[in-house]
Amino acid sequence: xxxxxxxxxxxxxxxxxxxxxxxxxxxxxxxxxxxxxxxxxxxxxxxxxxxxxxxxxxxxxxxxxxxxxxxxxxxxxxxxxxxxxxxxxxxxxxxxxxxxxxxxxxxxxxxxxxxxxxxxxxxxxxxxxxxxxxxxxxxxxxxxxxxxxxxxxxxxxxxxxxxxxxxxxxxxxxxxxxxxxxxxxxxxxxxxxxxxxxxxxxxxxxxxxxxxxxxxxxxxxxxxxxxxxxxxxxxxxxxxxxxxxxxxxxxxxxxxxxxxxxxxxxxxxxxxxxxxxxxxxxxxxxxxxxxxxxxx
Amino acid sequence: xxxxxxxxxxxxxxxxxxxxxxxxxxxxxxxxxxxxxxxxxxxxxxxxxxxxxxxxxxxxxxxxxxxxxxxxxxxxxxxxxxxxxxxxxxxxxxxxxxxxxxxxxxxxxxxxxxxxxxxxxxxxxxxxxxxxxxxxxxxxxxxxxxxxxxxxxxxxxxxxxxxxxxxxxxxxxxxxxxxxxxxxxxxxxxxxxxxxxxxxxxxxxxxxxxxxxxxxxxxxxxxxxxxxxxxxxxxxxxxxxxxxxxxxxxxxxxxxxxxxxxxxxxxxxxxxxxxxxxxxxxxxxxxxxxxxxxxxxxxxxxxxxxxxxxxxxxxxxxxxxxxxxxxxxxxxxxxxxxxxxxxxxxxxxxxxxxxxxxxxxxxxxxxxxxxx
Numbered sequence: 202x203x204x205x206x207x208x209x210x211x212x213x214x215x216x217x218x219x220x221x222x223x224x225x226x227x228x229x230x231x232x233x234x235x236x237x238x239x240x241x242x243x244x245x246x247x248x249x250x251x252x253x254x255x256x257x258x259x260x261x262x263x264x265x266x267x268x269x270x271x272x273x274x275x276x277x278x279x280x281x282x283x284x285x286x287x288x289x290x291x292x293x294x295x296x297x298x299x300x301x302x303x304x305x306x307x308x309x310x311x312x313x314x315x316x317x318x319x320x321x322x323x324x325x326x327x328x329x330x331x332x333x334x335x336x337x338x339x340x341x342x343x344x345x346x347x348x349x350x351x352x353x354x355x356x357x358x359x360x361x362x363x364x365x366x367x368x369x370x371x372x373x374x375x376x377x378x379x380x381x382x383x384x385x386x387x388x389x390x391x392x393x394x395x396x397x398x399x400x401x402x403x404x405x406x407x408x409x410x411x412x413x414x415x416x417x418x419x420x421x422x423x424x425x426x427x428x429x430x431x432x433x434x435x436x437x438x439x440x441x442x443x444x445x446x447x448x449x450x451x452x453x454x455x456x457x458x459x460x461x462x463x464x465x466x467x468x469x470x471x472x473x474x475x476x477x478x479x480x481x482x483x484x485x486x487x488x489x490x491x492x493x494x495x496x497x
Numbered sequence: 498x499x500x501x502x503x504x505x506x507x508x509x510x511x512x513x514x515x516x517x518x519x520x521x522x523x524x525x526x527x528x529x530x531x532x533x534x535x536x537x538x539x540x541x542x543x544x545x546x547x548x549x550x551x552x553x554x555x556x557x558x559x560x561x562x563x564x565x566x567x568x569x570x571x572x573x574x575x576x577x578x579x580x581x582x583x584x585x586x587x588x589x590x591x592x593x594x595x596x597x598x599x600x601x602x603x604x605x606x607x608x609x610x611x612x613x614x615x616x617x618x619x620x621x622x623x624x625x626x627x628x629x630x631x632x633x634x635x636x637x638x639x640x641x642x643x644x645x646x647x648x649x650x651x652x653x654x655x656x657x658x659x660x661x662x663x664x665x666x667x668x669x670x671x672x673x674x675x676x677x678x679x680x681x682x683x684x685x686x687x688x689x690x691x692x693x694x695x696x697x698x699x700x701x702x703x704x705x706x707x708x709x710x711x712x713x714x715x716x717x718x719x720x721x722x723x724x725x726x727x728x729x730x731x732x733x734x735x736x737x738x739x740x741x742x743x744x745x746x747x748x749x750x751x752x753x754x755x756x757x758x759x760x761x762x763x764x765x766x767x768x769x770x771x772x773x774x775x776x777x778x779x780x781x782x783x784x785x786x787x788x789x790x791x792x793x794x795x796x797x798x799x800x801x802x803x804x805x806x807x808x809x810x811x812x813x814x815x816x817x818x819x820x821x822x823x824x825x826x827x828x829x830x831x832x833x834x835x836x837x838x839x840x841x842x843x844x845x846x847x848x849x850x851x852x853x854x855x856x857x858x859x860x861x862x863x864x865x866x867x868x869x
Binding site: 207 | 529530531533534537569664690691692693694696698699701702703705706708709722725726729732733734735750753754756
């Protein structure tokens with residue numbers, strides 16, 4: 202029983218990070234209908250911002266940890282907005298395929314300029330938050346896992362608030378529903394899209410730092426696998442659907458952890474992807490997605 | 498009168514240029530990527546040996562040139578760079594690599610081209626079984642696995658051990674197999690056999706399963722990044738038992754990534770800078786002087802020895818043709834270098850003592866040496 206609870210906890214803390222990244226994919230898909238493949242590299246940049254800022258703040262303090270987290274989120278938000286402004290905006294109105302290929306290009310650009318600027322060797326992430334272990338019988342919870350779950354939950358609640366309770370959130374949903382109609386009622390689409398990229402990238406930045414805290418060895422290609430998993434999580438939950446992305450992330454992280462702890466651990470990715478295929482066979486729009494008929 | 502003198506001068510110049518044609522040696526290494534410290538150490542060791550050889554007038558009156566290629570720690574890249582070394586640069590021999598998986602990619606190419614290859618730290622038995630042109634200057638896992646099984650049994654006094662193996666690494670799988678056979682034969686039990694893939698960073702699930710299995714120690718035959726992350730996650734799950742592994746742990750990055758979580762862990766390796774053997778003391782001194790006071794690790798010593806052994810063979814045979822050089826290398830006997838005495842046996846392997854290192858108070862310290 203305690204093994205089951207421990208695995209569940211391990212799975213949730215991994216899934217929470219997938220969920221944070223998945224939210225960025227899903228938000229961008231919601232407003233622009235394309236997959237921003239550069240998102241996983243924004244996640245990597247977040248971890249590296251944390252690495253550089255983390256050396257200049259007091260180690261092992263909550264204050265220092267929050268500064269690092271905020272700096273990573275701000276830096277990534279800025280990077281996300283810049284990417285949108287210079288890579289995607291000039292292609293507004295072009296075929297989706299062109300934008301998709303540009304996204305892959307931006308992703309490779311970030312990965313390989315990362316190798317030039319940060320170096321290709323793995324770095325050790327500083328311990329920014331204080332870390333202790335809490336034991337409840339056989340169940341051991343590390344404070345890092347708690348931080349991941351708490352921060353991820355707070356950010357998701359904040360996101361839910363922004364999307365549903367603020368003016369800009371309403372505008373985001375309007376653009377997502379029908380960009381032309383939104384423009385007609387006075388929504389500035391460019392501002393909304395830019396904001397969406399900023400918001401999604403900030404979450405990826407936070408995800409990058411939380412990931413690096415738990416797995417403190419970071420390199421410029423670290424975003425590739427978590428990015429792919431988060432993309433799967435977003436599709437699993439129903440791409441374009443915000444609670445869906447969160448649910449997909451948690452589900453994928455938990456399944457992966459349980460498979461990993463069993464004797465079939467080598468098949469963990471195969472099993473995770475098989476689950477995706479099965480769910481999509483029965484619910485093509487994902488767990489929480491609504492089937493929409495594409496108008497031609 | 499002037500013309501013949503000029504002609505003579507030209508002829509002399511041409512012969513001199515011909516005589517000074519460098520002997521090209523290829524090196525492939527993981528200079529960047531996840532196992533970067535392996536490649537960097539090997540490379541620094543080789544460069545130190547190269548500078549010494551050339552300062553002493555080269556080999557057969559010709560300078561030696563090392564052409565280094567980076568495989569970025571990626572599988573598949575080594576074959577590409579080795580093909581380039583063999584066909585474009587026409588090297589007389591290939592040095593590398595530290596990992597067995599990537600050495601196994603290049604071994605068949607060297608064998609096919611009849612160009613000798615000297616692996617530095619590749620300990621998997623299969624590497625030199627590829628063919629008679631493939632050599633190594635380190636011990637093999639058939640020895641290392643036995644050493645660690647005996648260590649678990651006699652020093653750790655563990656009866657129940659769990660293993661955590663990287664299934665995509667030839668080194669990890671091979672070493673775990675030998676370990677298990679020996680450990681079980683000695684009366685121990687392997688209570689959990691957990692697996693992961695190369696590049697994985699999350700081991701909590703496997704460690705949680707190991708915790709439930711009642712293991713008294715965990716054998717982690719992986720590379721340093723994995724070992725350090727395993728140690729951190731094991732300690733954060735409340736697993737306080739000893740962790741131990743093989744020479745894949747050897748890296749200055751091990752302690753940087755793992756920190757205090759590594760206290761109470763052990764690993765076997767090829768070399769320790771604490772060794773009081775005059776040849777080792779001399780090597781450590783020269784290495785520190787050349788590379789900004791950096792302490793050499795096993796792969797620096799093995800890289801250094803690989804080039805020195807090659808230069809010695811070229812000197813003995815007086816040429817660089819593949820088959821002749823191969824025979825000379827195979828005859829290497831009692832060659833004294835930085836990692837001990839190298840004698841290549843009929844399977845082209847070196848037999849050298851293993852050193853067991855332990856981490857105490859966040860520092861590496863010598864535990865014991867095991868003779869072959």
